[in-house]
Amino acid sequence: MAKFKVLVTDHISQDGIDILRADSDIQVDIMAGIKNAELKKIIGEYDAIITRSGTTVDAELIENPGKLKIIGRAGVGLDNVDIEAASMKGIIVMNAPTGNTLAACELTMGMMLSVVRKIPTANQITKAGEWDRKRFMGIQLYKKTLAVIGLGRIGGNVAKRCRAFEMKVVAFDPYIKKSRAESLGVELCDTLEEAIAQADVITFHTPLTDETKNLITSKEIAKMKDGVVIINCARGGIVNELDLVEACKSGKVAAAGLDVFVTEPPVNHPFFDVDNIYVTPHIGANTHEGQYGVAVIIAEQVKNALHGRSYRNA
Numbered sequence: 001m002a003k004f005k006v007l008v009t010d011h012i013s014q015d016g017i018d019i020l021r022a023d024s025d026i027q028v029d030i031m032a033g034i035k036n037a038e039l040k041k042i043i044g045e046y047d048a049i050i051t052r053s054g055t056t057v058d059a060e061l062i063e064n065p066g067k068l069k070i071i072g073r074a075g076v077g078l079d080n081v082d083i084e085a086a087s088m089k090g091i092i093v094m095n096a097p098t099g100n101t102l103a104a105c106e107l108t109m110g111m112m113l114s115v116v117r118k119i120p121t122a123n124q125i126t127k128a129g130e131w132d133r134k135r136f137m138g139i140q141l142y143k144k145t146l147a148v149i150g151l152g153r154i155g156g157n158v159a160k161r162c163r164a165f166e167m168k169v170v171a172f173d174p175y176i177k178k179s180r181a182e183s184l185g186v187e188l189c190d191t192l193e194e195a196i197a198q199a200d201v202i203t204f205h206t207p208l209t210d211e212t213k214n215l216i217t218s219k220e221i222a223k224m225k226d227g228v229v230i231i232n233c234a235r236g237g238i239v240n241e242l243d244l245v246e247a248c249k250s251g252k253v254a255a256a257g258l259d260v261f262v263t264e265p266p267v268n269h270p271f272f273d274v275d276n277i278y279v280t281p282h283i284g285a286n287t288h289e290g291q292y293g294v295a296v297i298i299a300e301q302v303k304n305a306l307h308g309r310s311y312r313n314a
């Protein structure tokens, strides 16, 4: 009988599962999409669980953790894991923060270009048999100002690529050194307001925390340029959803692109009725390379931690 049991509760790349299964001490069960009520009944039988954003690991779920020692997140964001509750129960929380950086960065670039050139709508209309070139007048990125909010791994890579587009890039991130911004050719602003007030395009790359929830509401939007473009491929709720809808409807915000929602999956969401809001279903990390990266990293880490070898904690 295997010494350790690992439960995978979300879809992760087979490469990660193969790493765990290659270890004869580890039994891996896969129950992607399992609901919390079911999961709660069996979670205590496992030494570790591996999730993505589909499982909300809250205090209730780990109330009686049984054997559970490790929560592994195959990705960056830990907003779906109650780290404090886990720590109280002596459970290690770990993530794979570098595996999907470029995947999320490239989706952001795709979203930015799609939004400023209305590519998804043009595709739809053309395939529906219309040939309407006048309708698809876009905004050029060259010489425009981009504000990156959160100049970490993903934000930094987005900044680099937008510099190659010859955009001016400014950023707001109170937790990084000026030298990091300088090395990226980015002007670091002292306040959020200073960054958003001068931007033609604003992109968000912060984690979702108490501080960043509703970072942007109608109040902040009022300080932005008329016709600004907003991109959020980080987490739903950093930009207040209803305030964004209003601003896109009024034209204050020319267009917005979002990969993430406050509640996922969204049902009858107010974004769906607004033509200048473009959405995708939280696919920022979904490249073969990104999914390979996070699955392999988290599998190695979980394996090492189970065996008492050194590992990286979140």
Ligand code: NAD
Residues within 6 Å of the ligand: 075, 076, 077, 078, 097, 100, 101, 104, 149, 150, 151, 152, 153, 154, 155, 172, 173, 174, 175, 176, 205, 206, 207, 208, 211, 212, 233, 234, 235, 259, 260, 282, 283, 284, 285, 286
């Ligand atoms: P990171 O930790 O490298 O960077 C986050 C940056 O945000 C840091 O530099 C931090 O200082 C900054 N920050 C924190 N609070 C801030 C605040 N109040 N104002 C401004 N800046 C602030 O993380 P990352 O790898 O770049 O990922 C960023 C986020 O992107 C993740 O937390 C995750 O939620 C999201 N993400 C989404 C997808 C997706 O599928 N759409 C994929 C990967 C990551």
Ligand code: MLT
Residues within 6 Å of the ligand: 052, 053, 074, 075, 076, 077, 078, 100, 282, 284, 285, 286
């Ligand atoms: C992350 O935080 O890494 C993303 O949400 C990606 C994901 O898990 O799909």
